[in-house]
Amino acid sequence: MTETIPAGNRETPDGYSLPEAATALIAHARAYGWLAKAYWTPGDATSSPFVSVEVGRRLTEAEREQHRGPHWLYRLTWHSRGCPPGRLRRFGSGLAATPDSPAPHPAPSVQRIREIITAHPAPGRQQ
Numbered sequence: 623m624t625e626t627i628p629a630g631n632r633e634t635p636d637g638y639s640l641p642e643a644a645t646a647l648i649a650h651a652r653a654y655g656w657l658a659k660a661y662w663t664p665g666d667a668t669s670s671p672f673v674s675v676e677v678g679r680r681l682t683e684a685e686r687e688q689h690r691g692p693h694w695l696y697r698l699t700w701h702s703r704g705c706p707p708g709r710l711r712r713f714g715s716g717l718a719a720t721p722d723s724p725a726p727h728p729a730p731s732v733q734r735i736r737e738i739i740t741a742h743p744a745p746g747r748q749q
Contacts, residue, residue, distance in 0.1 A: 633662065635671040656744060672703075675699075716728070
């Protein structure tokens with residue numbers, strides 16, 4: 623994970639919007655000082671649009687001493703394949719890398735990610 627996660631690399635395709643769960647996750651992450659982005663792959667004649675959402679934060683030096691990995695990073699994807707126009711659904715479990723399990727592994731639910739964010743706010747962002 624880089625020091626900053628850019629806002630996203632593609633425009634939202636016409637007729638689509640970020641799923642409510644993704645929007646709420648991004649807002650929650652940012653409220654707790656985590657970095658967040660959504661980036662679209664708009665699709666073409668042979669593929670359907672999808673959006674990936676990443677939330678994460680680096681550990682502080684003090685936190686780093688207690689863990690094997692350098693950050694929390696969660697990547698989740700919603701896709702439109704097989705959905706009515708303008709609709710998206712979650713694709714797979716997503717990927718996670720955490721301080722205690724730094725190798726990529728299946729991500730937990732969106733609700734569990736929100737709980738983790740709440741339990742580990744960025745320094746100075748205690749809620």
